[in-house]
Amino acid sequence: MVMEDLERRKVEAMRILRNKNYEVGDFLGNGAFGVVYKCRKSDGTLVAAKVTFGLWDSAQVLEEVKAAEELRSMKPFDWKRIESEFGFLSGKLERLKKKSSSYNKYLNKPVYVGSDTVEGEQIAIFEAPLADDSLFGTVDLGKANEFATLKKIARQTLKALKILHDHDRLHLDIKPDNILKITSEKGKDRFQLADFGLVTPALGNDGTYKLDTAAIGDQYYKAPEIRSRSAAKVTLNELKAVDIYAVGITLFQLYCEANKFNGPTCNACFEMLEEKSHLIDTLRWLPDDGKNFLKLVSKMISLDPKQRPTAVQALADSGLSK
Numbered sequence: 001m002v003m004e005d006l007e008r009r010k011v012e013a014m015r016i017l018r019n020k021n022y023e024v025g026d027f028l029g030n031g032a033f034g035v036v037y038k039c040r041k042s043d044g045t046l047v048a049a050k051v052t053f054g055l056w057d058s059a060q061v062l063e064e065v066k067a068a069e070e071l072r073s074m075k076p077f078d079w080k081r082i083e084s085e086f087g088f089l090s091g092k093l094e095r096l097k098k099k100s101s102s103y104n105k106y107l108n109k110p111v112y113v114g115s116d117t118v119e120g121e122q123i124a125i126f127e128a129p130l131a132d133d134s135l136f137g138t139v140d141l142g143k144a145n146e147f148a149t150l151k152k153i154a155r156q157t158l159k160a161l162k163i164l165h166d167h168d169r170l171h172l173d174i175k176p177d178n179i180l181k182i183t184s185e186k187g188k189d190r191f192q193l194a195d196f197g198l199v200t201p202a203l204g205n206d207g208t209y210k211l212d213t214a215a216i217g218d219q220y221y222k223a224p225e226i227r228s229r230s231a232a233k234v235t236l237n238e239l240k241a242v243d244i245y246a247v248g249i250t251l252f253q254l255y256c257e258a259n260k261f262n263g264p265t266c267n268a269c270f271e272m273l274e275e276k277s278h279l280i281d282t283l284r285w286l287p288d289d290g291k292n293f294l295k296l297v298s299k300m301i302s303l304d305p306k307q308r309p310t311a312v313q314a315l316a317d318s319g320l321s322k
Helices: 003-021 058-073 079-085 087-106 149-168 236-260 266-275 278-282 286-300 311-316
Strands: 022-030 034-040 044-053 112-120 119-128 180-183 189-193 210-212 231-233
Touching: 003 022, 003 034, 003 044, 003 087, 003 119, 058 266, 087 149, 087 189, 149 236, 149 286, 149 311, 236 286, 236 311, 286 311
Parallel strands: none
Antiparallel strands: 022 034, 034 044, 044 119, 112 119, 180 189, 210 231
């Protein structure tokens, strides 16, 4: 979104939100299709309110509405089916069910508020829990050189991603800006995966798994196998591996920032990855938990999508052990 369009959209969004009885506060950010403001509702609740514009692609607005409605009811597993098929494991399944049901708290789920047409342009309004910041805001990594914070970010992001992948949905826009930090009243941090504007079913209308790379978000987080082609028919796991790569790149950037290497910039990270020397040299002096963490990250950003772990495999990896 060019600067002139952004400023116009910010003004329009403020007017739209005020007409919906929001008290509009600080501007929080923008994406390709919308802008987000900190708002107070009539009952005093603070939320992040997003206005999505569809001048060029009204279908995109509809897809985001559909994704928001889907997320509201999305659960980690189809437990009725699993319990009927594996009833003899009922004790273990109950424990798994209780554990995985908590994964929903790592999704910053938007709520669809309503839509309208403004000067011939389709718009939609969403609200989501207000976060303290994104990973590239003012999140203090603290003792990230000891990998505790990085592991926590990785675990909670992968748990959120697991829910999407359980339902054969792809996020397609995972990056530090879309992982939010929410601090509880007790001072504990939780990290949530956010911005579901590009969430899409893995299965195409023709019954095949197809990836339209033009629909994927930030180019720096695109997996290498899709940077050079516009669309491809691939396996379901290869599609999901695109999201895994983006999580891996995000973790690698945070690692670079925490350890004061070449900084958190995307270009610096890609240069180090291409040289293949950074991870190898680093492993020589890291403690065992650090070595295991970076080994997992290196798997997640493998050039071969078939070599990347699934969200479930990554969560079970020793690199994320507490």
